[in-house]
Amino acid sequence: MAEHRFQPETLAIHAGQIPDAATGARALPIYQTTSFVFDSAEHAASLFNLQTFGNVYSRLSNPTVAALEERVAALEGGRAGLASASGMAAEAIALMTLLQQGDHVVAAGALYGGSVSMLAVNLAKLGIQTSFVDAGSPEAFAAAMRPDTRAVFAETLGNPSLHVLDIGAVAEVAHAHGVPLIVDNTVPSPFLCNPIRFGADIVVHSATKYLAGHGTTLGGVLVESGKFPWDNGKFPGMTDPSPGYHGVKFYETFGDFGFTMRARMETLRVYGAALSPMSAWQILQGVETLPVRMERHCRNALAVAHYLRQHPRVSWVNFPGLPDHAQHELLAKQMRRVDGAPGGSGLLAFGVKSAAGDAEGGKRAGVKFIEGAQFMSHLANIGDTRTLIIHPASTTHRQLDDAQQLAAGVLPDMVRMSVGLEHIDDILWDIDQALAQTND
C-alpha cells in the first residue's frame, strides 16, 4: 500500500507528536528536566557512543524540543531538524558545522542585518570570508564562487528588501560547485514555501516569527534535506572520523541525517545554544495554527498593499504579492496559493510622501506615521498576530549614513509593516489616520 501523504494543515498539528508513551497524554508534555537517567552503565555507554537513540542531557536533545524539530522538518519536507535558542543560533549552528578557517561563503547581499553581521564580522574573525552578491542574479552567485567556497546563503523572501530568491537557479549554481545552498525561510514560513522542493539543502528558521506567531518566545530551527552528497570530497568533517565526537563518521553512520546529527553532537552540544523545553512547547502552540494564520496574514497584507497604492499620501509600495511586482512571477512559482493568488506573506514596505519631497522630508514623514499609529506597534520584530511597524532609517539602520542606507535597500521615507491578524477594516483605519498626521 502506498504511503498516504499528509497535508501541511495536518502535519502542523500531528507531526512529531504521538500520545505520550508513559502516560497516554494527548497534548505534548513539557519535559522540564536537564537530564535523563541511564538504565545501566552499558546503556549509558551506548547512548554516548550514539549506538542507541535516547536522551542524555537537554543541551543535546529533549523530548519536548524533539516534537518541534520533527514537526518543522515534516512541514519543510526535510529529513531531520534541530532546534536552537533563536533563529540566529540556528543559522550559526548550520554555518559553524559546515565551515572552518579558510573557507569562503557566497551570500545574498540584502540579508537581514543580523545575518550580515554574523557573516561579515563574526565569521570573518574566525577566518571565514564572505562575498555578498546581488540576490536577484544567479549569475552573480556563480561569478563569486571560488575553489574554497563551502556554502551559499540566501533568504527566500528578503527582510526588509522583500526580494524573492530564485531558489532553483541559485541551488544549481551551488551544486555545480559541490556545495550546499542554505536558505533562511523565516518570512514565508514552511506553509507558503518549501525551499527543499526547489533544491535547497539546509533551511533555517527564526521560529520566533510566523512559526510561533504570538510574539512571546524566541527559538530557531534548522532542517536538512537529506539529499546533499556529503562524500563529494569537499566536506571531510562529514566523512572522516570526528575529532569532536570520538571518531564517529557522521555521514557513513547516519546517512541522510548525518548533517543534523553532526550539528547536534559537534556544534549544539559544544556551543550550547539549546532551546528550552518550555519555549519549544510555547512555539508549538503557535505552529498548530500556522496554516490558518498564514492565509489571513497573506489576505490582510494584500488588502493593505492595494489600499496603500491608491492612497494620496503614499509614494510607493513594495509587496511581491501585488500582481505587477517585478518578481511576482517568481513568487507564483515558489509560493503556495492563498485565495487563488500566490501568497506574499505578511511583510510589506512603503514610502510616505512629504511636502518637501527630499530625503529629510521623507524621514520626517516616516517618523510621523509611526508616531501617529494607534494600535499598530512600533517595534523591531515581524510575524506577530499584531500589526507591527518600523521606520528603518531612524531605528534599525540609523547608524548608517544615507549612502549606506540606500545600499542596504533602506530609503529615507520607507516604513516596514508586518501585517497582523486584526480585522482588515481596523488596520486600514489605523493606517489612514496615521497617514493623515504626516503632512501637518
Next chain:
Amino acid sequence: MTDSISTLRRILRECRTVAVVGLSPEWHRPSHFAAKYLQEHGYRVIPVNPRADKILGERCYASLLEIPERVDMVDVFRRSADVLPIAQQAVQIKARCLWQQIGVVNLEADKLARASGLDSVMDRCVKIEHARIFGGLHWAGVNTQVISAKRPH
C-alpha cells in the same frame, strides 16, 4: 522494494533472529552500531564474518550456510556488487527477509529475493528504520513520518 511504514513494521516484528553479513568488530563501524542496537532491542544477532571469532558476544560464522539455527533476516553490510550470492544463500536457508543496508543496492538480489517469497528492503538501515517506527529516532529530530493517535507500545 518494500518500504511502506506498515510493511517495515511487520518485518521488524516478525524477524527476531538477524544474521549480519559483514559485521565489523570495530565499535565505530556502522554495522557494529546497528547490530548492537538490535541486540539492545531484543533481537538475536548472528555475525557473519570469516575474519573474526566472536563479535558482540556472539560466535561468528564464515557464511550464512554454516549457521546451525533458523535465520529470519539477512542484513547485508557488503558492497552492492557482492550481494547476489548472499541473496542466493538467504533463499537457500529459508530466511524471511533480505535487507540491504544504506548505500547497498543490488537490484538482481532484490528481484531474486522477492521472486523466492522473501521480503526485500534496499538502501535502508535496520537500526534507523526500527528507531523511526518504534521510537527513538524521533528524539534525534528526524522526520519519522509517523502520524498517529495511538499510544506507542
